[in-house]
Amino acid sequence: MKIAIDVDDTVVDFVKPFLIYYNRGFNTNYSFEDINSSEIWKCLGLDKDSFRDLLVDFRKTSFFEDRVLYSDFKNVFEDLNKKHISCFVTSRSKEVSRETESFFKRNLNNFNTPIFYSGGIHPTENGSKAEICLEKKVDFLVDDNEIYGLDCAEKGIGVFLLDKPWNQGDGLPDNVERVEDWYEILEKLK
Ligand SMILES: [Mg+2]
DSSP, X not given: OOEEEOOBTTTBOOHHHHHHHHXXXXXXXXXXXXOOSSOHHHHTTOOHHHHHHHHHHHTTSXXXXXXXXXXXXXXXXXXXXXXXXXXXXXXXXXXXXXXXXXXXXXXXXXXXXXXXXXXSSSOOSSOOHHHHHXXXXXXXXXXXXXXXXXXXXXXXXXXXXXXXXXXXXXXXXXXXXXXXXXXXXXXXHO
């Protein structure tokens, strides 16, 4: 079984540090639980363009820089990497590809997994996550975003959806499995 892995809120926190950045900057008080849609900008009363602009700014701050890899992912990485990991697939801007790569190299030994940058938030010449997963012939996408997950599921790709406040919609199709953490994913792949 080959898996493609999302980055933000799948192997490293995004929403938590972004909310700290946002609440400080705009004197608001949003909590993790307030983010109840994968379209985060809507939860903050923003349009997508303003959110995208904020991301560019956020990514220059220490909130972005100081994050560390989830410990459960770090613990299972070697095991998964032997048989299962095909690539990372993220809707981060390609402009942060250098930072993204160096983040993984800092956090994982002998890191040489390909990272693909999909469309979704930032304009890119690359396809959607589902298109990339199809092209790379992966069996599963691991993601926290149910919009990307449902798109993959529709195209016949299995999905492990990491349980988050923003992906609580019900009626998930059979090939989307809600999971708590990376230990559960490793068990299911065995
Ligand atoms: Mg994500």
